Amino acid sequence: MVDQAQRREWNQKVIEEFRANGGVVGGSFAGSDLLLLTTRGARSGEQRVSPLAAITADGGEGRRWAVFAANGGRPTRPGWYYNLSADPVVTVEVGTETFQAVAEDATGAEREQLWAVMLERLPSLDDFQTTAPGPIPVVVLTRR
Template sequence: MAEQDQAQRLQWNQQIIEEFRANKGVVGGPFAGGTLLLLTTRGARTGEQRTMPLAALPAGEGQWAVFAANGGRPTRPGWYYNLLAHPTEVTVEIGTETFAAVAADAEGEQRAALWAAQLARLPALEEFQATAPGPIPVVVLTRR
């Protein structure tokens, strides 16, 4: 059952990725009206390129924040482990722009500010935090 669930999530993500690229970064459904980016990482175990659509928040000049909430599942998302293993092998697509980035966990006041801002936009994060294995990581992607 878990394999079927994962296959459905991957198929859904692929549809979002295709819609994003076909419509210059604009998508409908649950992401309509929000800021979405595509994050491409190198697999921590496989070394293969992986692309995921993620809700994002501006985090400063040339920076975007993403949140490793994994939809409320009690594990971290795979892309988070990919970033830990290869923080400098990151590509971000947002709107019509594509750029190389470096990933780093936000900490302290920066994390608190980004978390509060995203929580105001996506209140479901609070529910996701209740099932997460510790504080949900806030990752800042900085343009190289």
């Protein structure tokens, strides 16, 4: 596994590529729906940007997106997930569009349906579940 500094450097390259190419990136995200999620640090109050694989949660209308707090298979939740508990209002970048959204954990049948769709697109997510500290949270970002 890569250390935190390497992960930040890799994420920064993905963020720069995303913004330079209207939301299209190569590498491990090539062909995937990707968004940039900006949260406010729970302790620092600083803006944090995270590139995340995502799916629409509204049949393709683009008002709701789902992201998955898998943290690349690490045995902890990602920092952005903890930031949401302090402030669920986020900024989302999809393609060339930027908008404010409210983040909320999906539950019940909605969570299961979104999880199933993402597993079809990203089967490695199932491997991440084996090392996660419980069910991987599915977070729905609803446009304000």
